[in-house]
Amino acid sequence: xxxxxxxxxxxxxxxxxxxxxxxxxxxxxxxxxxxxxxxxxxxxxxxxxxxxxxxxxxxxxxxxxxxxxxxxxxxxxxxxxxxxxxxxxxxxxxxxxxxxxxxxxxxxxxxxxxxxxxxxxxxxxxxxxxxxxxxxxxxxxxxxxxxxxxxxxxxxxxxxxxxxxxxxxxxxxxxxxxxxxxxxxxxxxxxxxxxxxxxxxxxxxxxxxxxxxxxxxxxxxxxxxxxxxxxxxxxxxxxxxxxxxxxxxxxxxxxxxxxxxxxxxxxxxxxxxxxxxxxxxxxxxxxxxxxxxxxxxxxxxxxxxxxxxxxxxxxxxxxxxxxxxxxxxxxxxxxxxxxxxxxxxxxxxxxxxxxxxxxxxxxxxxxxxxxxxxxxxxxxxxxxxxxxxxxxxxxxxxxxxxxxxxxxxxxxxxxxxxxxxxxxxxxxxxxxxxxxxxxxxxxxxxxxxxxxxxxxxxxxxxxxxxxxxxxxxxxxxxxxxxxxxxxxx
Numbered sequence: 090x091x092x093x094x095x096x097x098x099x100x101x102x103x104x105x106x107x108x109x110x111x112x113x114x115x116x117x118x119x120x121x122x123x124x125x126x127x128x129x130x131x132x133x134x135x136x137x138x139x140x141x142x143x144x145x146x147x148x149x150x151x152x153x154x155x156x157x158x159x160x161x162x163x164x165x166x167x168x169x170x171x172x173x174x175x176x177x178x179x180x181x182x183x184x185x186x187x188x189x190x191x192x193x194x195x196x197x198x199x200x201x202x203x204x205x206x207x208x209x210x211x212x213x214x215x216x217x218x219x220x221x222x223x224x225x226x227x228x229x230x231x232x233x234x235x236x237x238x239x240x241x242x243x244x245x246x247x248x249x250x251x252x253x254x255x256x257x258x259x260x261x262x263x264x265x266x267x268x269x270x271x272x273x274x275x276x277x278x279x280x281x282x283x284x285x286x287x288x289x290x291x292x293x294x295x296x297x298x299x300x301x302x303x304x305x306x307x308x309x310x311x312x313x314x315x316x317x318x319x320x321x322x323x324x325x326x327x328x329x330x331x332x333x334x335x336x337x338x339x340x341x342x343x344x345x346x347x348x349x350x351x352x353x354x355x356x357x358x359x360x361x362x363x364x365x366x367x368x369x370x371x372x373x374x375x376x377x378x379x380x381x382x383x384x385x386x387x388x389x390x391x392x393x394x395x396x397x398x399x400x401x402x403x404x405x406x407x408x409x410x411x412x413x414x415x416x417x418x419x420x421x422x423x424x425x426x427x428x429x430x431x432x433x434x435x436x437x438x439x440x441x442x443x444x445x446x447x448x449x450x451x452x453x454x455x456x457x458x459x460x461x462x463x464x465x466x467x468x469x470x471x472x473x474x475x476x477x478x479x480x481x482x483x484x485x486x487x488x489x490x491x492x493x494x495x496x497x498x499x500x501x502x503x504x505x506x507x508x509x510x511x512x513x514x515x516x517x518x519x520x521x522x523x524x525x526x527x528x529x530x531x532x533x534x535x536x537x538x539x540x541x542x543x544x545x546x547x548x549x550x551x552x553x554x555x556x557x558x559x560x561x562x563x564x565x566x567x568x569x570x571x572x573x574x575x576x577x578x
Contacts, residue, residue, distance in 0.1 A: 103248065103249050103250060103420065104249065104250025104251050104252070104420075104423070105418075105419070105420045105423070106418060107181070107403065107404055107407050107418040107422065107423050108180075108181055108184050108404055108407050108408050108411060108418055109418045109485075109572060110178075110179050110180060110481055110482075110485075110568060110572045111179040111180075111320055111321055111572070112179070112568075112569045112572040112573050113179075113323070113324060113569060114569075114573060115321065115573075116176075116179070116321055116322060116323040116324060117321060117322075117323070118255065118321055118322055118323075120176075120319075120322055120326045120330045120331055120334055121334055122255050122259055123172065123255075123318060123319055123322075123331065123334050123335055123338065124334040124335070124337060124338035125258055125259045125262040125338060126254070126255055126258040126259070126262075126318055126338065127172075127311070127315075127334075127335050127338035127339035127342065128262055128338040128339065128341060128342035129258040129259075129261055129262040129265060129342065129390065129393060129394075130258070130311065130339070130342065130393070130394050130397060131308075131338075131339055131342030131343040131346060132262070132265050132266075132269060132342040132345065132346050132390060133213075133265075133346070133387060133390035133391050133393075133394055134216050134220065134365070134368070134387050134390070134391060135209070135212060135213055135216060135391065135394070136307070136342070136343055136346040136347060136350070137346045137347065137349055137350040137353070137368075138350060139303055139304065139307050139347055139350060140153070140157060140300075140304075140346065140347030140348060140349065140350025140351045140353075140354065141350050141351070141353075141354040142296070142299050142300045142303045143156055143157075143296040143297065143299060143300035143351065144296075144351055144354035144355060145354060146295060146296040146299055146516075147293055147295070147296050148293055148296030148297060148300065149285060149286045149287070149288060149291050150282065150286035150287060150351055150352070150355065151286065151287045151288065151289055152289075152291070152292055152293070152296070152297050153296070153297075153300055153351045154348060154351060155297075156296075156297045156298070156300035156301040156304065157300060157301075157304050157344060157347045157348060157351065158344055159301055159304075160300065160301035160302065160303070160304030160305040160308075161304045161305070161307075161308055161340055161343045161344050161347065162340060163301075163305045163308075164304060164305035164306060164307065164308025164309045165308045165335075165336050165339050165340040165343070166336070167308070167309050167312055167464050167468065167538075168308050168309060168311045168312045168315055168335065168336075168339060169315075169331075169332045169333075169335040169336035169339065170332065170468055170472070171312045171315045171316055171464070171467070171468065172315040172316055172318075172319050172331050172332065172335035173316075173319075173328040173329075173331040173332045173335070174316045174319075174471055174477070175315075175316035175317070175318070175319030175320040175321075175322060175331065176319055176320070176322040176323065176324055176325075176326040176328075176331055177324065177328065177477050178316070178320070178477075178479060178481065179320050179321075179324070179481070180316070180320060180481065180484070181314070181316070181317045181320060181401075181404045181408070182312070182313055182314050182315060182316045182317055182401075183195070183198070183199055183202055183313060183314070183401075183404060183405050183408050184404075184408050184484060185316070185467065185471075185484075186198055186199070186463070186467060186498075187484045187491055187495075188470060188475070188479055188484065188491045188495070189466050189467060189470045189495050189497070189498035189545070190466075190494075190495040190498040190499055190502070191491060191492050191493050191494040191495035191496075191498070191499070192412055192486075192487050192489070192491065192492065192493045193412050193413075193487075193493045193494060194493065194494045194495050194496075194498065194499050195408070195412060195495075196409055196412050196413075197499065197502070198313075198459075198460075198463050198502070199405050199408055199409045199412075200409070201456060201459040201460065201463075202313045202314075202401075202405045202460075203402055203405045203406060203409070204456060205310065205313065205456045205457075205460075206398045206399075206401055206402035206405065206430065207402065207430065207433045207434065207437070208456060209310075209394075209398055210395050210398045210399065210402070210430070210433075210434035210438075211433075211434055211437045211438050213391045213394055213395045213398070214236050214239050214240055214391075214395060214434050214435065214438040215236070215438050216365065216391055217235070217236075217239040217387075217388045217391035217392055217395065218232050218233075218235035218236040218238075218239055218438070219232060219235075219365045220365055220368075220384045220385070220387045220388035220391065221235040221238070221239070221384070221385070221388045222235050223365050223366065223369050223380075223381075223384045224369075224380075224381040224382075224384035224385045224388065225381070226381075233439050236435055236438045236439060237435060239388070239391070239392055239395065240395070240431050240434055240435040240438070241431075242392055242396075243392050243393075243395035243396040243399055243431070244396075244399055244427055244428070244431040246392075246393070246396035247396045247397075247399035247400040247403065247427050247431075248423070248424060248427050250400070250423075251317075251318070251321055251400075254318070254393075254396060254397065254400060255318070257393055257396070258393055261389055261390065261393055264386055264389075265386055265389075265390055268382065268383055268386040268387075269345060269346070269349070271372070271375060271379065271383075272349065272368070272371070272372055272375075272383055273345075273349060274375060275371050275372055275374050275375035275379070276349055276352045276353065276371055277352075278374075278375075279371060279374040279375070280352055280353070280355060280371065281355075282352070282355065283355075286355065294527070294528065294530045295528055295529040295530055298530045298531055298532065299514070299529075299531060302531050302532075302533070302534050303454065304343070304347060305534055306454065306457035306458075306461070306534065307343070307457070308339060308340075308343060309457065309460060309461065309464055310456075310457050310460060311339065312460065312463075312464050312467075313401070313405075313460060313463075314397070314400075314401035314404070314405075315335065317400065317401055317404060318397075319331055319335070328477075353367050353368070353371065365384065368380070368383055368384060368387065369381070369383065369384055372384075395434070398430075398434075399427055399430045399431055399434070400427070402426070402427075402430035403423055403426040403427045403430055406426040406429065406430065407422055407423070407426055410422075411485075415487065454515055455515060455518075458506070458509060458513065458533060458537075459506070461505070461506075461509065461533070461534055461537040461538060461541070462501070462502045462503075462504075462505030462506050462509070462537050462538075462540075462541035463502060463541075464538070465501075465505060465537065465538045465539070465540075465541035465542040465545070466498050466501050466502055466505075466541050466542070466545045468542070469541075469542040469545045469546055470498070470545065470549070473546060474545070474546065474549045474552055474554070475552070475554055475557065476554070478554060478557060478558040478561060479557070479561060480557050480558075480560045480561040480564060481561065481564075481568055482564045482567070482568045482571075483560070483564075490557065490560065496548075497545060497548035497549050498545060500544065500548060501541050501542075501544040501545035501548060502541060504540060504541065504544050505536075505537045505538075505540045505541025505542075505544065506537065506541075508536050508537065508540045509533040509536050509537040509540075510533075511523040511524070512524050512531060512532045512533035512536050513531065513533050514529050514530070514531040521533075
């Protein structure tokens with residue numbers, strides 16, 4: 090069977106599976122499709138706002154672009170590495186934390202993950218609602234109505250599941266590329282760019298590292314659910330293929346849109362509705378009416394990423410419940426958890442103010458800090474300690490070989506996070522003493538990753554990988570059979 094082939098019994102209709110293992114008989118799809126999915130996930134307004142960081146903190150365009158390229162490439166390396174786990178394990182991303190953190194211990198990172206899903210969805214819902222309103226030129230009093238429309242459509246896509254998400258992203262990416270090409274032309278030809286913005290001698294460390302860190306962190310934030318969208322691919326798909334399609338799709342989408350954000354930030358230095366207005370204004374300079382078209386396409390992009398967050402939030406919520414009380418994954422529980430996640434999103438979006446959105450950007454930065462040591466622990470375990478060999482059936486057993494508490498993972502995570510604290514710099518909230526001594530430069534990313542990874546490697550030197558692999562091979566046939574039989578509506 091080739092890497093691009095379709096399994097003998099591909100899934101059809103509304104997805105039933107959630108946190109459970111996907112058997113080989115249900116594996117299907119082309120690895121190239123995750124490229125368009127991750128391009129589209131980054132090619133939207135929230136990503137554009139990420140490109141404002143350096144300019145709004147005193148940097149210039151040329152150093153902003155360099156920071157964006159380096160930061161995005163660095164963060165996407167880790168994100169794409171997680172994506173390559175999907176076809177091998179056939180599991181959602183967060184459930185893969187149990188071998189490192191334990192059956193119950195994984196709740197630590199799942200809580201942070203769910204907060205991130207909810208947080209980004211609030212931000213995305215507000216932006217999407219404003220984009221629809223701006224495109225249709227409706228009064229701001231109707232924004233709440235658009236919040237409901239965005240949430241309901243996104244929830245419907247998330248409920249249908251994996252296949253619709255991939256199809257929606259694939260076709261939307263074509264429209265989005267055309268819109269971005271035209272918007273790029275409008276930005277380059279109609280925005281005034283002072284010569285000083287291209288001065289390489291005007292280097293400022295604080296905005297440079299702030300932009301680099303946020304760009305890298307933004308990409309790492311996808312790591313908590315990236316293999317959710319590769320887990321149905323045939324196991325014959327190579328890890329390198331999955332990595333490449335994820336990396337280039339995500340990196341190109343992120344860099345392109347953040348670059349646009351930097352250009353626009355020369356004249357617009359805030360996030361939120363000002364970004365929406367700027368897109369419409371600049372787009373209309375190319376030809377009348379293009380602003381409305383660009384905002385509609387942008388709103389569809391935000392709906393698509395909101396659906397991803399609802400889908401991932403549902404999986405994380407189911408995983409959390411299962412760690413406390415053993416459950417069987419069913420369509421019913423998928424519906425319930427998606428509705429809960431959507432309700433949180435629409436509830437907070439309706440009460441979001443401009444000051445809330447501005448302050449929430451700092452809160453999301455803190456959430457991103459929380460996943461730097463997690464990604465280090467997870468990838469070290471997968472690529473160095475266990476080298477992709479897991480007894481998957483044991484992941485679903487409270488008293489399995491991975492235990493209820495994975496003290497090596499928990500200790501490594503906490504050590505990595507604590508070592509990062511002196512390097513934190515969240516504007517208006519907290520500045521670590523080392524960041525302060527460096528004039529506000531935030532280097533926490535470059536501390537948390539190696540500390541957590543090194544600690545986990547040292548603490549897991551006695552793991553009997555050979556025995557685990559033998560157990561996995563022994564349970565493989567039974568796992569396939571049980572996974573095919575135990576699919577409940």
